[in-house]
Amino acid sequence: MIGLTLRGIVKHFGDVIAIDHMNLDIEPGSFLTLLGPSGCGKTTMLRSIAGLEEPDEGEIRIGDHLVFSSAEGVSVSSGKRGVGLVFQSYALWPHMTVFDNIAFGLQLQKLSNQQVAERVSEALAHLQMSGMEERYPHELSGGQQQRVAVARMLATRPEVFLMDEPLSNLDARLRMDMRAELKRLHHLAEATTVYVTHDQAEALTMSTQIAVMNQGRLSQLGTPDEIYHLPASLFVADFIGSPKINLLTATARTVDGHPRLDFGSFEMDYHSPPPVQDIVVAIRPEDISISFEPAPDAAPFVVYSALPSGSELIVQAKRDDTLLTIKETRRGIRVAIDQPIWIQCDPTRVNLYDRKTERLLASE
Amino acid sequence: MEMAVRNSWRKVRPDARRFCRFLARPQVILAILFITLMAYLIVIPLGRMIWTSITWQAGDERFSKAAEQGSFTLFHWRRVFASRITNAMLLTPLKNTSVTAIGSTVLALGIGSVLAWLVTRTDLPLRKPIAGLATVPYMLPSWVLALSWITLFKNQRLGGTMGLLEYATGIQVGDWLAYGPVPIIIVSSLHYYAFAFLLLSGALVSLDSTLEESAELLGASRWRVLRKITLPLMLPAFLSALILTFSRTLGTFGTPAFLGRPVRYFTLSTMLYSSVKQGLFADAFVLAILLIVVSAITIYLNHRLIGTRKGYHTIAGKGFRGKLTPLRGWKYPILVLVIVFLFASVVLPVGLLFYRSFMLVENDYSLSNLSLQYWIGQSNLRYAEGSPGLLRDTLVLKAAWNSIRLSVLTALLAAVIGILLGYAIVKGRGTRLSRLVDQMAFMPYLMPSIAFGAIYISMFARSFGPMPALYGTFAILVLISVVKHLPYSSRAGVSSVIQVAGELEEAATVAGARWAHRFRKIILPLASSGLMSGILLTFITTMRELSLIILLVTPATRVLTTMTFRYAEQDFGQLTDALAAFIVILVFAGYHVANRIRRTDVGSALH
Numbered sequence: 001m002i003g004l005t006l007r008g009i010v011k012h013f014g015d016v017i018a019i020d021h022m023n024l025d026i027e028p029g030s031f032l033t034l035l036g037p038s039g040c041g042k043t044t045m046l047r048s049i050a051g052l053e054e055p056d057e058g059e060i061r062i063g064d065h066l067v068f069s070s071a072e073g074v075s076v077s078s079g080k081r082g083v084g085l086v087f088q089s090y091a092l093w094p095h096m097t098v099f100d101n102i103a104f105g106l107q108l109q110k111l112s113n114q115q116v117a118e119r120v121s122e123a124l125a126h127l128q129m130s131g132m133e134e135r136y137p138h139e140l141s142g143g144q145q146q147r148v149a150v151a152r153m154l155a156t157r158p159e160v161f162l163m164d165e166p167l168s169n170l171d172a173r174l175r176m177d178m179r180a181e182l183k184r185l186h187h188l189a190e191a192t193t194v195y196v197t198h199d200q201a202e203a204l205t206m207s208t209q210i211a212v213m214n215q216g217r218l219s220q221l222g223t224p225d226e227i228y229h230l231p232a233s234l235f236v237a238d239f240i241g242s243p244k245i246n247l248l249t250a251t252a253r254t255v256d257g258h259p260r261l262d263f264g265s266f267e268m269d270y271h272s273p274p275p276v277q278d279i280v281v282a283i284r285p286e287d288i289s290i291s292f293e294p295a296p297d298a299a300p301f302v303v304y305s306a307l308p309s310g311s312e313l314i315v316q317a318k319r320d321d322t323l324l325t326i327k328e329t330r331r332g333i334r335v336a337i338d339q340p341i342w343i344q345c346d347p348t349r350v351n352l353y354d355r356k357t358e359r360l361l362a363s364e
Numbered sequence: 365m366e367m368a369v370r371n372s373w374r375k376v377r378p379d380a381r382r383f384c385r386f387l388a389r390p391q392v393i394l395a396i397l398f399i400t401l402m403a404y405l406i407v408i409p410l411g412r413m414i415w416t417s418i419t420w421q422a423g424d425e426r427f428s429k430a431a432e433q434g435s436f437t438l439f440h441w442r443r444v445f446a447s448r449i450t451n452a453m454l455l456t457p458l459k460n461t462s463v464t465a466i467g468s469t470v471l472a473l474g475i476g477s478v479l480a481w482l483v484t485r486t487d488l489p490l491r492k493p494i495a496g497l498a499t500v501p502y503m504l505p506s507w508v509l510a511l512s513w514i515t516l517f518k519n520q521r522l523g524g525t526m527g528l529l530e531y532a533t534g535i536q537v538g539d540w541l542a543y544g545p546v547p548i549i550i551v552s553s554l555h556y557y558a559f560a561f562l563l564l565s566g567a568l569v570s571l572d573s574t575l576e577e578s579a580e581l582l583g584a585s586r587w588r589v590l591r592k593i594t595l596p597l598m599l600p601a602f603l604s605a606l607i608l609t610f611s612r613t614l615g616t617f618g619t620p621a622f623l624g625r626p627v628r629y630f631t632l633s634t635m636l637y638s639s640v641k642q643g644l645f646a647d648a649f650v651l652a653i654l655l656i657v658v659s660a661i662t663i664y665l666n667h668r669l670i671g672t673r674k675g676y677h678t679i680a681g682k683g684f685r686g687k688l689t690p691l692r693g694w695k696y697p698i699l700v701l702v703i704v705f706l707f708a709s710v711v712l713p714v715g716l717l718f719y720r721s722f723m724l725v726e727n728d729y730s731l732s733n734l735s736l737q738y739w740i741g742q743s744n745l746r747y748a749e750g751s752p753g754l755l756r757d758t759l760v761l762k763a764a765w766n767s768i769r770l771s772v773l774t775a776l777l778a779a780v781i782g783i784l785l786g787y788a789i790v791k792g793r794g795t796r797l798s799r800l801v802d803q804m805a806f807m808p809y810l811m812p813s814i815a816f817g818a819i820y821i822s823m824f825a826r827s828f829g830p831m832p833a834l835y836g837t838f839a840i841l842v843l844i845s846v847v848k849h850l851p852y853s854s855r856a857g858v859s860s861v862i863q864v865a866g867e868l869e870e871a872a873t874v875a876g877a878r879w880a881h882r883f884r885k886i887i888l889p890l891a892s893s894g895l896m897s898g899i900l901l902t903f904i905t906t907m908r909e910l911s912l913i914i915l916l917v918t919p920a921t922r923v924l925t926t927m928t929f930r931y932a933e934q935d936f937g938q939l940t941d942a943l944a945a946f947i948v949i950l951v952f953a954g955y956h957v958a959n960r961i962r963r964t965d966v967g968s969a970l971h
């Protein structure tokens with residue numbers, strides 16, 4: 001298993017800067033997802049690793065192999081980098097059968113006909129597509145085409161798997177199944193995978209590491225847990241999580257020696273004074289609880305909207321200018337619009353951010 | 365040893381290495397190759413032509429004592445623009461060209477737009493066959509109609525023999541109807557209306573129907589919608605069709621040649637031809653430059669108007685899905701009118717052509733006079749000065765072979781070069797190099813065919829640099845036909861390659877394929893599948909080509925169209941028509957062969 005190192009990557013498209021001095025270290029054997037909104041540069045990064053884009057500056061190493069260096073004028077061609085790529089559109093060649101599609105790369109590796117046939121069957125078997133060798137892409141369903149695209153990548157046994165939003169064209173059900181399968185294949189092949197997606201749920205479920213990108217820069221690199229529970233900036237906090245996290249401006253005060261967070265229309269006790277006074281408080285919807293009777297430390301709110309959906313109930317509660325999103329998972333809870341409710345949340349589950357720098361403030 | 369080489373390579377400056385890699389990119393190599401070729405085949409000849417027009421030439425001594433061959437002079441320009449012969453050489457032909465071009469454009473657009481609207485927007489019955497039949501005139505050479513016109517309308521005074529009308533009714537047809545501007549305008553518009561029809565029906569079909577539907581929902585009547593929504597939206601397409609048709613009719617040669625020269629009614633194009641035939645190359649080149657400038661201005665206007673490059677229209681994938689306008693009581697009268705019109709503009713002329721080719725003796729249009737003499741008859745001194753029937757005449761058969769050879773070679777070469785050009789343009793998209801290639805490939809579009817032919821005379825009369833003297837060879841015909849087609853082939857190539865290049869090619873790159881392998885196994889097979897209609901179109905247009913090559917053919921390289929022209933000049937009435945009919949047969953045969961290989965829709969490739 002090999003790792004990847006990217007240093008100082010800069011890429012312009014005309015006047016637009018797509019990647020703005022990014023560094024990234026990818027551990028051998030990890031499943032790293034490049035996550036971010038459209039236009040953040042994640043696909044450009046992936047294509048730079050693959051050799052389909054040439055950065056303006058920087059250095060890329062795959063294992064010990066220096067495949068790109070602007071300083072030394074090195075740029076190894078894609079075919080020699082030992083990577084495999086699955087495109088978002090699958091890019092299956094329509095005039096070739098499934099067999100020929102998969103065999104293409106193997107034939108370039110100068111394998112004998114028999115070896116080629118064996119590898120093709122093996123790859124198809126991994127994706128439960130055995131027997132489809134003579135079909136043409138247009139005779140396959142979307143899901144099947146996707147599997148062939150993955151099989152084509154697997155067949156040449158690359159050490160690095162690169163995938164560019166491979167599941168975005170599939171329906172929701174298929175997507176769930178394929179996520180599991182891709183994870184399995186990653187494990188079986190002992191490969192290092194770099195995966196691009198804008199779907200944060202996908203990133204959270206599949207990855208060992210997530211690199212959140214924004215406007216060509218790396219916002220945060222961490223495990224799914226770290227990204228979810230300790231987002232390093234307001235951008236990451238806002239991007240991750242469904243429904244969206246609640247972000248409330250507040251001022252840190254000390255009342256009677258106790259730290260308190262003043263939201264304007266209500267207040268909350270806190271356990272330790274934050275280093276800055278002007279803050280933004282981030283609370284996950286599932287960390288807020290509703291009660292139908294007044295309680296100490298509970299702020300009175302009014303129900304703005306209620307959206308029940310099988311396993312959970314999404315409630316929006318309003319007080320003055322503040323609108324909170326709450327995820328209620330207890331069974332049998334029902335609310336009506338304009339109903340008064342009381343809001344509580346555990347202070348140890350909230351994150352505080354510096355209002356000016358938008359960075360996470362260290363908490364105990 | 366290898367290590368030393370590798371290390372020394374590393375020592376070469378990184379920018380130099382980067383530059384070398386840039387140069388090694390296939391699209392860059394192709395682009396540089398094409399730019400060089402096209403500079404050689406388009407820009408330099410144009411330059412030489414301009415140069416010839418501003419220097420003294422051999423033989424000019426008879427015009428002026430000051431003539432010193434090779435030195436700079438404005439003599440030729442003054443001769444054309446400000447001398448005693450200006451009126452005959454420039455002003456009158458210019459006036460005639462304007463009259464005929466404007467007249468035929470207006471008429472063609474009138475017919476074409478009405479037909480386009482009827483076919484796409486009303487419930488006229490038989491819309492599909494009408495649409496198919498309406499494109500036929502464009503497949504035939506434009507001057508075929510001219511020949512039929514002569515057959516129908518010529519009078520004894522000028523032609524020496526009677527036309528069908530005079531024979532059938534005894535009415536002496538006036539000169540104004542038989543030859544001159546009136547028939548030129550009518551015949552040209554009967555050919556070019558198909559061009560306007562295709563452009564406009566394409567635009568009408570791709571108009572978003574929801575724009576009109578929302579107006580209807582708000583209560584507007586049909587006519588109001590037409591007036592306030594449809595027509596304003598169609599205005600750019602209409603103006604573009606107007607300008608493009610005008611630029612075509614400007615440079616047309618065959619029709620004014622057949623219908624104008626007998627009464628000494630010259631247009632700029634026929635004047636050009638006469639000048640060349642008299643050896644007055646410099647004068648001809650001045651006229652050619654004038655034609656090119658006017659043509660370029662009209663196309664530039666079109667570009668500014670529309671914003672799309674070259675005014676090419678793409679027909680949108682979805683057809684018009686709105687409600688059709690009911691014609692109610694007018695339905696059948698209009699249908700009859702349309703059928704009569706199509707009959708008169710398509711079936712009748714071709715029919716007349718065939719009919720006259722079977723007439724043994726001139727002037728006798730009766731059925732008893734029909735014979736196969738001119739098709740398969742033996743040589744007989746009583747008819748056509750002893751020329752044998754068409755299919756027995758080795759000269760004709762050789763010319764037919766030349767025509768077919770030329771058309772097939774041009775079509776195939778243009779297609780392959782088109783894909784290569786398309787690759788260079790698409791892959792290099794956004795770079796100055798790719799834009800330059802695109803613009804240079806477009807240049808032949810600006811030049812009327814007759815002027816382009818003039819350029820190539822000047823170019824290849826002697827050897828020039830590495831190019832041998834090609835005048836008089838078959839190769840020059842292929843060369844000029846392919847170059848003239850570059851604007852179309854590059855457009856077709858670009859749209860074919862666009863669908864293929866991109867991720868389909870990248871997948872092969874990541875799998876390790878080098879450029880030649882990728883091109884052979886992925887790009888070429890996938891891009892060619894859409895090319896059939898382009899190949900067919902090139903075949904058809906080359907088969908009917910006259911003005912492009914008339915100045916370049918010699919007896920050894922003659923083709924069917926130039927032979928027809930010669931026969932017409934010599935007044936071999938039946939043979940001329942038989943030859944023209946033969947060309948029509950070949951064109952249709954080619955169309956059917958292509959359709960067998962792959963169902964093609966010529967309309968979609970026509971611009």
